[in-house]
Amino acid sequence: SYELTQPPSLSVSPGQTARITCSGDALSRQYCFWYQQKPGQAPVLMMSKDTERPAGTPERFSGSSSGTTVTLTITGVQAEDEADYYCQSVDIGGTFWMFGGGTKLAVL
């Protein structure tokens, strides 16, 4: 079965840069989307089609893609960025959607 792999956790200090990766064989051919989820809240779209920042997403969030790995970068992390981040994509055939396991970002 197809999977998207994310690091379970990441810790950064305020003002530093956080890079959250998502790896999967299909990512070289399919887009990746990123969601932020804070405790007790529904997920919110933060990045679309690897690199497109939706309206409302702060400019410190950016996306990049290289081969089978897509990266969500937060430049100048703020305390409010502490959350769980999930990547989402589809299999190579474009049929079955899936989420990565999620990365818990701690801002220490």
Place this chain on the structure above:
Amino acid sequence: QVQLHESGPGVVEPSQTLSLTCSVSGDSISTGDSFWSWIRQPPGKGLEWIGYVHSTGRANYNPSLQSRLLISVDTLTNQFSLKLNSLTAADTAIYYCARVSGGATTPWGQGTLVTVSS
């Protein structure tokens, strides 16, 4: 502004069928480019895609749930629904409905907690 709202029972007995409805406002469910999706999240765990339906009725399901799942759409009431049978404790989760447009899942409903328990 598009809003989605899930409704259904908070508790379902094991082996029974879960029925959830998602009410959509601010957008027509018949919008050709959109799909309407269900996602769930067990307590303290990650997100799991359940499936989606198009306004035409065409649906696509997570293979791990396909044998127990039915997702349907009602364009007259601007709602779509989920039915999941043969429930076990492993189906306990927050269930979210959401719109998918251009591949992006947004917005999401607030979610509804479903507990499978006798």
